[in-house]
Amino acid sequence: MNNPHLIPIQFDNVNPQNTTSPASIEQEKPDSISNVELYNAIFENAFHPMYVASEEENLLKFNEKLCLLFEFSKHELLQKKSLALFNINENNFIDFLGQRNLNGIAKAEITGIKKSGQTFPCRISSVIYESEEGKRSMNTIVDISKEFTLAKF
Numbered sequence: 001m002n003n004p005h006l007i008p009i010q011f012d013n014v015n016p017q018n019t020t021s022p023a024s025i026e027q028e029k030p031d032s033i034s035n036v037e038l039y040n041a042i043f044e045n046a047f048h049p050m051y052v053a054s055e056e057e058n059l060l061k062f063n064e065k066l067c068l069l070f071e072f073s074k075h076e077l078l079q080k081k082s083l084a085l086f087n088i089n090e091n092n093f094i095d096f097l098g099q100r101n102l103n104g105i106a107k108a109e110i111t112g113i114k115k116s117g118q119t120f121p122c123r124i125s126s127v128i129y130e131s132e133e134g135k136r137s138m139n140t141i142v143d144i145s146k147e148f149t150l151a152k153f
Helices: 022-028 035-044 064-070 074-078 091-103
Strands: 050-054 059-062 105-113 119-131 134-143
Touching (some): 059 074, 091 105
Antiparallel strands (some): 050 059, 050 134, 105 119
């Protein structure tokens, strides 16, 4: 029995007749997707609610899933600070912020607050990064309540 040799897939392996390098192929495509467009597509189509916040916790960008989870319109969310979405007085939230500020990354189980005032348990993952405009945090929320169903999405 012959053992097949695994060859890592590279551009040359896929199309051996083509002698053009991958970089020049990309330059030939006038309608290729930019990194920003790709990032936006991934962000908007993410399965979980996501948001980007400024160092002052202003909501700068978020996907539709965040609106659905917290029951706010896009316009309403743009008027809020991210802290308004959570119970900031609970120990888990205080510990989460402390860990994120110390390490630049954190995750925790905290309490979310919907527009109606209804609270629900959720998991948050957050990472701080530096942009041209200053420090930002990228955050992902997962509703872990029993009432939550995928049908909302």
